[in-house]
Amino acid sequence: MKNITMKIVFLFILSMVCLTNCSQKKRPIQGETEFQKNLNATYKDATTSPLKDKDRKNFKGLDFFKFDSTYVVTAVLKRTPDTEYFEMQTTTEEVSKKRVFGVLHFTLHKKKHQLNIYQDQDLLEKEGFEDYLFLPFLDETNGLETYGGGRYIDAKIPEGDTFIIDFNKAYNPYCVYNEKYSCPLVPRGNFLKVKVEAGVKAFNNY
Known part of the structure; x- marks a missing residue:
């Protein structure tokens, strides 16, 4: 069975805006926000959808979530x-070479948290994606309202040290x-001891 790396997934997520208009010709795309509408458009389109x-x-x-x-x-x-690239394990035998770009420190629900955010080695060589960052995380909704293996957020390198995390844009791994998709496994160190009731929920009870 052919494994398709999540690098392709990132290109789809970051280019979803242009897909919405094409899909809306057939029927209105559901979604409360532009992100939701764009993601739904991507999943509906046979050329970009990860769905069977x-x-x-x-x-x-x-x-x-609302x-x-x-x-x-x-x-x-x-x-x-100064961090070096390492082989991040995936859901298949493939590995994804990433490095810890930095550590995010923030407060959520009156608790202090931190998450590692990663840079993908291969995407550095793709024009237009040199500033791409990958934020995978686990939280206390996993296995309940959300997928048990955690979720992802795409981001870009900020100019300074202030970083906005929008958990409403959290999405599920394509696997x-x-x-058939090969998805990076969320490092256990990126577990948030709090419920993140935002973003995409579980799919068909997975």
Whole structure:
């Protein structure tokens, strides 16, 4: 079975805006926010969707938490310029070479938290994606309202040390929808001891 790396997924997520208009010609795209509409458009489109054909045919929209500004937090980015690339394990035999770009420090629900944010070695060589960052995380909704293996957020390198994390833009790894995809496993150190009730919910009880 062919494994498709999550690097392709990142290119889809970052280019979803242009896909919305094409999909809306057939029917209105569901979603409370532009991010939700764009993500739903990507999943509905046969050329970009991670869904299996049987799931895509009946697809009406992903299940999202209602947008909540509580989950748009301002973090302080502590950069780690001397870290080396390592092989991040995935859901398949493939590995994804990443390094810890920095550590995000922030407060959520009156508790202090920190998350490592990563830089992908291969994407550095892709024009237009040199500033891409990858933020995977686990939280206390996993296995309940959300996918048990955690979720991802895409981001870009900020000019300074202030970093906005919008958990409303958290999405599931593509392997949740189709096992042919190879998805990075969320490091255990990126577990938040709090419920993050924002972003995409679990798919078909997975």
